[in-house]
Amino acid sequence: MTTKGYVRSDGRKVTELRSPIKAEVGIIPNADGSAMFQIGKTIALAAVYGPKKMHPQHSQDPEKGTLRCTYNMNSFSVEERIRPGPSRRSTEISKITEWALEPVLMLDKFPNMVVDVHINILQADAGTRCAGINAAAMALAHAGIPMKDMVSSISVGKIDKTLVLDLDKYEDSEFKEGEGSTDIPVSITHAGEITHLQLDGKISKEQLMEVIEMAKEACEKIYEIQKKALKEAVK
Amino acid sequence: MSEEHKRNIVIPGEIIVEGDNYLPGEGTEKQGKKIVSMRYGLADESNKLVKVIPLSGVYQPRRGNIVIGKCNLITFNGWVIDIGTAENAFLPLTETPRFVAKDRLDEVMKIGDIAVAQIFGINGRGIDLTIKSRGLGRIDEGLIFKINPNKVPRVIGKEGSMIKIIKDYTNCNITVGQNGFIWIKGDKIEDELFAKKAIEFVTEKSFMEGLTEKVESWFEEQGAVKKESKRHDEKSDEYEEERE
Numbered sequence: 001m002t003t004k005g006y007v008r009s010d011g012r013k014v015t016e017l018r019s020p021i022k023a024e025v026g027i028i029p030n031a032d033g034s035a036m037f038q039i040g041k042t043i044a045l046a047a048v049y050g051p052k053k054m055h056p057q058h059s060q061d062p063e064k065g066t067l068r069c070t071y072n073m074n075s076f077s078v079e080e081r082i083r084p085g086p087s088r089r090s091t092e093i094s095k096i097t098e099w100a101l102e103p104v105l106m107l108d109k110f111p112n113m114v115v116d117v118h119i120n121i122l123q124a125d126a127g128t129r130c131a132g133i134n135a136a137a138m139a140l141a142h143a144g145i146p147m148k149d150m151v152s153s154i155s156v157g158k159i160d161k162t163l164v165l166d167l168d169k170y171e172d173s174e175f176k177e178g179e180g181s182t183d184i185p186v187s188i189t190h191a192g193e194i195t196h197l198q199l200d201g202k203i204s205k206e207q208l209m210e211v212i213e214m215a216k217e218a219c220e221k222i223y224e225i226q227k228k229a230l231k232e233a234v235k
Numbered sequence: 236m237s238e239e240h241k242r243n244i245v246i247p248g249e250i251i252v253e254g255d256n257y258l259p260g261e262g263t264e265k266q267g268k269k270i271v272s273m274r275y276g277l278a279d280e281s282n283k284l285v286k287v288i289p290l291s292g293v294y295q296p297r298r299g300n301i302v303i304g305k306c307n308l309i310t311f312n313g314w315v316i317d318i319g320t321a322e323n324a325f326l327p328l329t330e331t332p333r334f335v336a337k338d339r340l341d342e343v344m345k346i347g348d349i350a351v352a353q354i355f356g357i358n359g360r361g362i363d364l365t366i367k368s369r370g371l372g373r374i375d376e377g378l379i380f381k382i383n384p385n386k387v388p389r390v391i392g393k394e395g396s397m398i399k400i401i402k403d404y405t406n407c408n409i410t411v412g413q414n415g416f417i418w419i420k421g422d423k424i425e426d427e428l429f430a431k432k433a434i435e436f437v438t439e440k441s442f443m444e445g446l447t448e449k450v451e452s453w454f455e456e457q458g459a460v461k462k463e464s465k466r467h468d469e470k471s472d473e474y475e476e477e478r479e
Contacts, residue, residue, distance in 0.1 A: 032293050051293065053321045104247070106273065111359070113321050141247050141275040144292020146262070148273065149248035190248050230246045230275060234290055234442065 006162050009171060014164045017154075017218060018042075023134070023229035025142050033143025035229070037135035040168060041125035046135035048143035051113040065110030069097040069117045071132055077124040093129045094119075100133050100153065100187040100196035106146040115145060126172035127155045130185050133196070138226050142233065150226055151195055152219035153187040156211045158203055163210055165218050184208075186215035190223050242279055244290070245272040251285050260286030294384035294414045296320050296362050300354045301371075303379065303416035304364075306344045311337065314344050316352065316364060319384075319414045324362040326352060332367050349374045351410055351418065370410065377408075377420035378427040382438050384415035389441040390434055396447055397437060403461050404454045405430040429459070 006014050018040030028034035031047035038044075054060040071093040075084045097119065107115070117139065119132040130153040137151040157167035160178035164171065167183055175181040182201030188194050194212065203211070245251055251263060251270045259265040262274045263285050272278060276287040289295070296302070296318070304318035313327040326344075328335055335343055344350060350373045352364040366372045382390065390411055391398050402409055407421035407430045417434060421427040436453055443449060454461070 026291070033291060051321055110321070142291055144274055144276070144289045144295075146273050147247035147275075148264075150246060227246055227249075231244045234244055 006164075008159075008164060009175075010168060012164075014162065015214060015217070017166045017221065018168060021222070021225055023138060023225050025138055025229050025233035031139070031143075033139045033141070033145070035135045035138035035142060037131050037138065037226075039127060039131055039134075039166065041123055042127050042131045043122040044128060044131035044135040045120045045122060046132065046139040047118045047120075048136075048139045048145070049116040049118075050143075051110040051115050051145070054112055054114040060112040062111050063108070065107035065113045065115060067098050067102050067105060067107060067115050067117065069094045069101070069119065069136065071097055071119045071121075071129070073121040073124055073128065077121045093132070096129060096196060096198065097133055097136060101136060101140065101151055103193070103195045104137075104147050104149045104151055104189055105140065106148065109146060115140070115143075124169075126167050126169045126183075127185070129153070130155050130187070133187050134222060134226065138230060141230055149189040149191050149193075150223060151187050151189055152222040152226060153185065153196070154215050154218040154222060155183055155185040156215050156218075157184065158182040158201070158207065158211075163207060163214060165214055184211050184215075186212065186219075188216055188219040192216060242277050244276070245278040245287060246275050247272060251278045251287075252280065256283055258284045260284045262287030262289070289385060291385055293321075294319055296322075296324075296354055296357060296414070298354055298357060300413040301351065301410070302354060302364075302414045303349065303351050303374075303410070303412035303418055304414070306346055306348045306350065309340050309344075309346060314340070316350065318352075318362070318364075318412075319381075319416070320362065322361045324352070324354070324364050326350075326364040326366065330355070330363075330365040330367055332372070344373050349379060349418075351412065374418055377418055378424075378431060379416060379418050380431060382415050382417060382434065384413065386438040386441050387411055387413055387415060389446070390417070390437050392447060397450065400447065400450055400454070401430055401433045401437075404459045405433060406462055409434075429457075 022038040024036045027036050028047045033048035035046050071090050075081050117136050119136055121128045133153040155167055157164050159171050159175050159181045171181055172183055185198045187196035249272045251272050253269050257270050259270050263270050264273050270285045272287050274287050276289045279286055279288055302318045304316040306314050307317045308315040316324045316326055318324045351371050352366050355365045356363040405426050407419050407426050410418040419427045419430045
């Protein structure tokens, strides 16, 4: 691969994450657990409510609790105002977030109950679902929900033929040279298990394996930031 | 707190200790030789038993807890009481200290009444309460307010030390429910409000070291006079194990 000397549009190296990366826990006093995660210009806020009784009653699951995520992009989060309210895209990302987080949650202790996770994107600059998952994982831990592990998430991209870490908005949607850009969000637990991987575009098998390796390394860095934020939340 | 009694904040999935002779307690799991945390909280090890003490989150009901709740509904054989948990708690007719006729349930407790009760069982269908022990039953007068349930052990203090100080200085009777509701009963409303202020001071400063001394000096600043508790601490047995 000819990735060694590749310089990206914003001057980063191929395996360099955007900066600043900030994380803070307990920022919403009313919620049972809450967290903020910022990577570059993308800011996500997550609030957890519950476990509480599931209503309506017919959606209760007597075997285990339910995780209910709501992803929402604020109308001011992008340059061109987006129409507020649920959309096809936000419903999909909500579901994806649930699937990314559910494997680590021990919801069997809360039958007939629901854990609500509200994710709000305050500022969007690509990689919002990953920032949302990172914030939600911290907020769930802060809410005291039993978890087997933490989840960290990052997007890996392929711009033309080069694999790069953590796409920004230009690379994600405006890059049109050669093969164009492909965005691959990956969520990995600290133990190294993949809970979520999305790909829409074309990539070779070899390159996909490389993507996973890159994501694992990056998620390790994000895990350390999440860990630090959670430990510093208590003085 | 002794020297070997170390307490660290742990996050889910973090290894607390490694070794053969440790036992996994609440909030932990044994994976091979490692004791791994399953929740966010304070890791605590005593007598080789490792557990995680929660720092945040909703109140988790446990057997033996004293709780304060509001009567929501009267059924033909008991009362449904809201104690701030996902499941409603049920107080059956048979768990009252004296005989109550089936058509006289509202003589003991009406809808909207507040009661102190003890959890005597948690099963798949819900939480069962009792008011058979002393100090339990309907609340008729006093002041009730809510604090964060995670701060309750701080308000009680080690073996009830903190609550005893507050009781002595304010001359009030205080019952702390594990679900975060606090009932204060004093002779004067001023005493009750003063006790509330003191408890709020404790919850604000809950992560300070040597909090008991801080609270005592706070009382001196406020000009309160300590009265040796003449009343026997009849509720001391209700205080659950305490954490520093």
